Every structure is written in C-alpha cells, then in structure tokens.
Amino acid sequence: MAVSAWHWPEALRWRRRLRHWWLGRLPVCESWTLTQRNIYIMPTPAGWAFAATLLLLLIGSINYQLNLGYALTFLLAGSALASMHMTHASLRGLRLHVRAPSPTFCGEGVRLEVVLTNPGATRHGLSLGPATWDAVGELAWAEVPARAQTSVHLSLAAPQRGYQLLPFLHLESRFPFGLFRAWTVWRPLGGAWVYPRPERPSPPLPAHPHDNPSGAQRRHVTGSEFEGVRPWRRGDSLRHIVWKKVARSGELVSRDTPATVQPQRWLDWQDTQLRDPEARLSRLAAWVLVCAAEERPFGLRLPGRELPCSGGAPQRQAALQALAEWQP
Secondary structure, three states, X not given: OOOOOOHHHHHHHHHHHHHHHHHHOOOEEOEEEOOOOOOEEEEOHHHHHHHHHHHHHHHHHHHHOOHHHHHHHHHHHHHHHHHHHHHHHOOOOOEEEEEOOOOEEOXXXXXXXXXXXXXXXXXXXXXXXXXXXXXXOOOEXXXXXXXXXXXXXXXXXXXXXXXXXXXXEEEEEOOOOOOEEEEEEEEEOOEEEEEOOOOOOOOOOOOOOOOOOOOOOOOXXXXXXXXXXXXXXXXOOHHHEOHXXXXXXXXXXXXXXXXXXXXXXXXXXXXHOOOOHHHHHHHHHHHHHHHHHOOOOEEEEEOOEEEEEEOHHHHHHHXXXXXXXXXX
16 A cells, blocks of 8 residues: 655654654763663664575575575574674773863854773774764764774854754764664763854954043052062963062062053944844954954943953953853
8 A cells, every 4th residue: 555645754753753752861971881771783774685685595495405505594694693793892882072172153163072982902983973853964983992092073063152062972883794783872961152253354443432542551550569560360461471570489470561551442232333133243253352362451241241341361251152142
C-alpha cells in the first residue's frame, strides 16, 4: 500500500520530538568520560548490506550442503563481530573536555577547542562535531595517540549577540571497516560571549558636552600621591607602571603625568543618531574598541543602564558584555 505524502512530515515531526526529548535528558557536565552506558552502536548501511550478503551465503550453503560455504560464511560473520568490538573500543575510555572559548563578535564564529584524553591504545578515525536538534553539523576528524591528548578545533556559527550556550557535541567512530557506527552525544557546560558586530569603518567618536574640550584632563596630585607617580589602579596599562619603584618598594605604582591622563569619554545611546537598535549597538561597539585602542577611559550609557567611567581591558570587556546582553 502506497504511503500518503503527508505521512512523511508527520513521521519527521515525531522523530524530532523523540530526539528533542532524548537530548533534553542528557546531563550538563564539564567533562565527559565514555563508558558502556553512554556509547551507542548500530550497523551502518554498508553493515546491513554485509549482513544480507551473509544471510544469502548461509541459505545457499544450506541448500547445496557446501562446507566451504559454511566456512566462508562463519569466517565473515566472525570478522564482523570483531569489527563491532573494535568500533566500540575506539570510543570506550576516552575523556572529553572543552576549554573556555574566547569572546567573539557577531558573525565571526566561535572557535571551540575540545581536548580528547586517551588512557589506552591509539584511537583512529574519530569525528567530532556539533549536534543540533535535527542533525549533526560539520565534523572535524582526529586520531589520538596512545596515552596522550589531542585537541580538536571546531568553528561554531555565532549569528546572534548575547551569551550563547555551548551546543551538544557528537563524537563518532566507524573504524575499522565502516560496518558499525559507534557514537556518543555530550552536553558540555559553559558558553561564549558574542558581542555585537562593530560598525566598519569605525565612525568618529561623538563630541559630547561633558567631555573636556582641551583634550586632556588635568589632575591635581594630593595626599599620598606625589608628582608623576600614584598607586596602581585597576585598568592601568602595564606601560605606565614604574618598575624601578616597584622593585624598591614592592608596591605597584603608575605614572600620572598630564600626558598619560586621557580625557574621559561618555558613549551614549542617544549620540549614535540611528534608528535601528542593532545598528546603534554596532556603532557603540565600534566606539568602545576605539577608546580601548587609545587607552582612553570611557563610560557607557544605555537605556536603563549606565556603566561608570573607567579604562583598561576590564572596562572594554564589561562594556561589550553590556552591549551583548542589552534588551529593549
């Protein structure tokens, strides 16, 4: 009986629901050790064809009473069983661990490093890739030497800004003959920051009335600070640290000459003069990068949120994260 065309999408929906339910039950963990409980194995299409061939050989041997046919059939069947054991052993005992990915900008992709630790013999023909709800993504191939580690690098798409959780990872082996497919699915812990795509080319910084028009904010040295030197503050560049004084006193101090003091800059949502919220975020991200490159202290004003003026890499990271997680 012919199957109606609308039956296929219904079957696919049930398959998707079943896979969604199964993946949702996987635990979230920092590392994943492969054992008998989390490795799955099934014949490949070539394996099913090989099994059908063995069945035909067995039927022919029975009908014609061929001893050589029996010998060949059981020899091939034993080889297939040995292949199944080797395929399963290719994954058993491996330990997977993900190193924290670096923040990236929207559209550039997240570079993910997965470390495979092998406590046993050499593992061949391993393929690793992200597993989506419906299928397996692009795979990376690897071999792990005996009692050693190997890093596998994956490139994940980052189409949206924000804090993106790491995807499910799929590790598979069909070694040695491709008759069986052993695999596991891991739900790693952690995620990666995806910042808004900065506007290119970078627009000039806005002229804000609160900025010092002279271009340099003069400071008066008082109290424990003396001319040219002050205690080190978070965000100060390493180039401004007076290492000779640090060697004598053991305290971190920085140069505080007028030439090194940059004027503070406020990066305001209203100064972008754009309508699209994503375009505003892109422009603010470009301004943040400009201020960070010039080592200029800056503050950030968003609707409903304000980041105080500061400088250095922590301020750059805090500003970009504020842009990434901002919601209208």
